[in-house]
Amino acid sequence: MVTAYFRRAYSSFATYVFDVPARLLAFLLFLLLLVYPVTNPRLPLLFILTTANVMAIFAASWDLLVGRSGQISLGHALFFGIGAYGTGMLTKYFGLSLWLTIPLITLGGVLFALVIGYPCLRVRGPYLALVTMAFPLILTGVIFYFADITGGERGIYGLPRFFPFLRMYQLQLAEYYFTLMLLFVSGIILYKIANSKTGIVLVSILDNELASKASGINVTKYKLLAFAISGLFGTLAGSVNAHLLQSSAANMASLTVTLSFMTVIITIFGGLGTIYGPIAAAYILTILDRYVLNTIVEIPTEWHMLIFILFIILLIIKWPRGIARFVTDKLEDLQEERELEERGKHIWKTYKKKEKIVPNGESDHAST
């Protein structure tokens, strides 16, 4: 009975994953990420990959808002900052465990998203982008003004780590696997939402808002929903990152324009609106930025941004629809080719068989 259940679960998993080449590739990459630290433990890269996990959640959450519902926000760093400072303040002033502060501030992020999203709905397109860009700057101002509460530029430091009972290397390993699982779960939730009927409605708003209204869709509700989901996962990424760095403001980058634009770059590089694209791109770009340029090639930091940007510009010119779409398109083409080839072989075989049968049949007919 139990084995039958498992067999059925496996077969449905197999048809869902193995029959679609792009999903199989994603599955294999995920396996690689699972196995990599065990086979080749290298501390610096492990930490970089942990950061990549968080960045991937963050970029994917932006992608749902912008790639699906078309509400261009250039201030997504706001949620990162809310997550970081929120969990820091909850820990410092209420002494809560991080397993409580992170869910709490994540819900707080949803509230913030709704409060901010509502006035934002009055503006569209480039104006929306400009308005949203202002929000992280406003929050930075507020944090600096109330520096004695928020810690200002230095933030709140000495935050607890995720698994304080573990030793150095084990701790890093545990944190890596924890963030990977978090990414896996958030990624699947975001992907499912993006491809559900709600996701279809969101794309309809991106395509033609007037026609969505004429189809009886409450556009405001769906836009706020997109803001809320995006805010939820954005805040989650920010708060987790704060506990990884043990400080809510280890880099004020968490609230600057750079982070907001980094999200944009990652998402467009990966493929806007795909959800899996930004996740893949987060790994590629984080590893390129922090590992290849830093550790392997050892280029002076001043040159990093230049090389980075050149690389991205070249790739976007080559694959304007994003790297993930390029790969899935290629894989689909290959599969189609293979199917055609097999069909060709099949036709060839039956043709050969017929050639053999036909003279026999004729001779039989003639003899009778």
Add this chain to the structure above:
Amino acid sequence: MHLLEVENLTKSFGGLKAVNNVSFQVDEGEIVGLIGPNGAGKTTLFHLISGFLKPDSGSVKFKDEDIAGLPPHRIVNKGIARTFQVVRPFRHLPVIANVIVALESPRGTRKIEWIKTLERKALDMLEDVGLTELMLEPAENVGHGDLKRLEMARALATEPDLLMLDEPFGGLNPLETDFLTKSIQRIHLDHPSRGILIVEHKLYALMKIVKRVVVLHEGQKIAEGKPEEIAENKRVIEVYMGKEM
């Protein structure tokens, strides 16, 4: 009781009175045509009824309920669906998903009979207008004539009590016009209580389907009556052809 009752509706843009004191009714099961030369205010009237514009004064009553000034999606959910003069497909979505969007609206969801799934219903809608073969094609690859029919399938998905078609024959060739005429007639037969309001320039195609025609000119209603009467109405001919010398 009339299905739709428009009374003294007025809307001006600056000094221009686009719709000036217009009143007319649509009854259940009636097909009404709305005609008039360019700039007569037909599309503005459509926008006023469907909630995309708010009237300056006057009332729009649907089933004895004042709906003037409600947001568009509320009006759709009360049972008035419309199409647009310029097609407005969801270009990134496949044809069938265009219909699914309308089925996701509160009224659309409610109108799915319990035995059907949403996808089944969407397929049925596409079958009604003859678009089943294109269902997985992204809407951006679909031709104009098919998009016109897609607009109609999307409007029909919410099973409206009043269907408003804004120039359904615009840009169609005679063959497509004929096909669409037939589908409108079939829709009318399938749902005998549904009212249909059509704005159209192609009078020849329109006069064949409608029972009553309302003529607008410079924002005002100048005539109303059966198609034959309208065709012989002096004022209407004057408006379309100019005065006799």
